[in-house]
Each structure stands twice: as structure tokens, then as C-alpha cells.
Amino acid sequence: NEISNLSIEIERIVQDHLKYDRENVSDLWELIHHEGEMKVYRREVEENGIVVDPLKCFHTVKGVTGHEICHYFFDPLYRMEWETTLDSTKVIETPDKDNLDTLVFFQIHKRVWPAAQRDSCFWSHIRSVSTNEEDQPVWIVVNYTTDHPLAPIKSPFVRLVANVALTCETQIVEPPLNPKDIKRENLRCKLTYVAFVNPGGWAPAAALRAIAKREYPKFLKRFTSYVVEQTRDKPILF
Numbered sequence: 001n002e003i004s005n006l007s008i009e010i011e012r013i014v015q016d017h018l019k020y021d022r023e024n025v026s027d028l029w030e031l032i033h034h035e036g037e038m039k040v041y042r043r044e045v046e047e048n049g050i051v052v053d054p055l056k057c058f059h060t061v062k063g064v065t066g067h068e069i070c071h072y073f074f075d076p077l078y079r080m081e082w083e084t085t086l087d088s089t090k091v092i093e094t095p096d097k098d099n100l101d102t103l104v105f106f107q108i109h110k111r112v113w114p115a116a117q118r119d120s121c122f123w124s125h126i127r128s129v130s131t132n133e134e135d136q137p138v139w140i141v142v143n144y145t146t147d148h149p150l151a152p153i154k155s156p157f158v159r160l161v162a163n164v165a166l167t168c169e170t171q172i173v174e175p176p177l178n179p180k181d182i183k184r185e186n187l188r189c190k191l192t193y194v195a196f197v198n199p200g201g202w203a204p205a206a207a208l209r210a211i212a213k214r215e216y217p218k219f220l221k222r223f224t225s226y227v228v229e230q231t232r233d234k235p236i237l238f
């Protein structure tokens with residue numbers, strides 16, 4: 001039925017991301033932005049004349065955990081506080097009321113000249129995966145395009161196709177003897193962000209590449225700074 005088909009798809013896509021995303025980039029990837037700990041790479045790929053360049057970002061964020069980064073990325077409550085590229089966001093379905101780890105979003109993206117305005121509909125899933133005993137669990141959020149009756153394709157909007165994942169590892173730097181004494185200065189989150197976005201309709205290749213080169217680093221810098229600010233005086237969420 002619906003739920004089981006969705007959970008089968010979620011399992012397949014999440015496992016793929018867990019397996020591949022943290023792999024280092026090959027020399028097929030071009031470094032398009034390097035700022036401090038943040039490195040943003042892209043491969044130039046076109047499908048039927050449409051730019052679908054995969055994007056991969058590695059970043060290390062001090063003072064926060066992977067759980068905190070994924071929590072603020074997933075939870076709709078904060079979306080419009082860090083996302084500056086959206087006109088609106090709405091949760092149109094909670095597939096499993098007893099387990100709020102999966103939501104279906106419908107989003108209207110701000111128009112980015114000269115492209116037509118985009119909207120998107122995707123399931124969003126958050127999960128922690130324990131690696132081995134002593135390390136912190138890996139946290140991941142996946143946003144993956146889905147159709148939905150409450151997200152009809154309506155002109156003039158062009159529907160995006162997106163497969164995006166944010167995967168985070170938490171490192172404890174110079175761990176104190178007693179784990180209860182861990183402070184935020186002992187925390188470091190190593191995150192990988194991958195985005196496979198098909199703009200869903202023709203947009204000028206050069207323009208789209210320029211928009212992506214400008215927008216992704218801005219977006220990742222703003223989002224991670226937002227989480228550092230929001231968590232500064234709060235108890236650590238491991």
C-alpha cells in the first residue's frame with residue numbers, strides 16, 4: 001500500500017546516500033567555492049540540453065552536533081528563518097503520525113531571473129545511523145521529489161526534480177574524561193551536502209550555472225551560521 005511503497009523508496013534512496021555521499025570527489029569534480037572549512041564542488045552534466053549539474057559540499061562546523069544540523073534542516077518550524085530562496089513552504093502530508101521522521105513538503109521557490117519560477121514537492125526524511133560503539137551516530141536528512149495530489153503542477157510554475165541529502169558526523173575534540181563535561185568547544189560537525197537538482201524545464205545553461213555557483217555556497221553558509229546561532233546557549237543535542 002501507500003505507506004509501504006513510500007518506506008521502500010525512502011530506504012533505497014537513504015541507503016544510496018549513506019553509501020556514496022561521503023566518498024571523496026574525483027578529479028571529475030570542479031572546486032567552485034572554497035571558503036574556510038567549506039569546499040563546494042560540481043560536475044557539469046546536461047540531460048536533454050537541461051543543466052543537471054550534481055553539487056557536493058564538504059564543510060566542518062564547530063560547536064554543533066550532526067543531530068542539531070539535521071534537526072534545523074528538517075524541521076519545518078525553522079525553514080523560512082534560514083531559507084532565503086523560498087516564497088513559501090508547507091507540509092502537505094505526515095505519512096506516519098506516530099513517527100514524525102518523514103514529512104511531505106510543497107515549496108514555492110523565489111523566481112530567479114531569467115528562469116521561470118519553480119516549485120517543488122518532496123518527501124523529507126531524517127534518520128540517525130549508528131556506526132560503531134564509540135563514535136557518535138551519523139545523522140542524515142534526504143529531500144526527494146515525489147508527486148502528490150495536494151501539489152498539482154500549475155502554470156506558470158515549473159516543477160523542480162530534486163534529490164538532496166545532508167549527512168553529518170559529529171566529532172568530539174579532546175574529549176573530557178567524563179562525557180557529561182563535553183562543551184560546545186569540544187564539538188565539530190563534518191557535513192556533506194549533495195544536491196542533484198533538475199530545474200524541471202529549460203533554463204539558460206550559463207545562467208543556471210552562475211546561479212548555482214552563487215546560491216549554494218551562500219545557502220550553506222547562511223544555514224550553518226543559523227544553526228550555530230540557534231544552538232549557542234542551548235544544551236547540546238547529541
Ligand SMILES: O=S(=O)(CCO)c1ccc(-c2ccc(C3CCCC3)c([C@H]3C[C@H]3c3ccccn3)c2)cc1
Nearest residue numbers: 083085112115143162164197199211212215216219
Ligand atoms: O537543500 S534543499 O532541499 C532545501 C529545501 O528548502 C534545496 C536547495 C536548493 C534547491 C534549488 C531550487 C531551485 C534552483 C534553481 C532552478 C532554476 C532557478 C533556481 C536551484 C539551483 C540554482 C541553485 C540554488 C541553490 C540554492 C538556492 C537556490 N538556488 C536549487 C532545491 C532544494
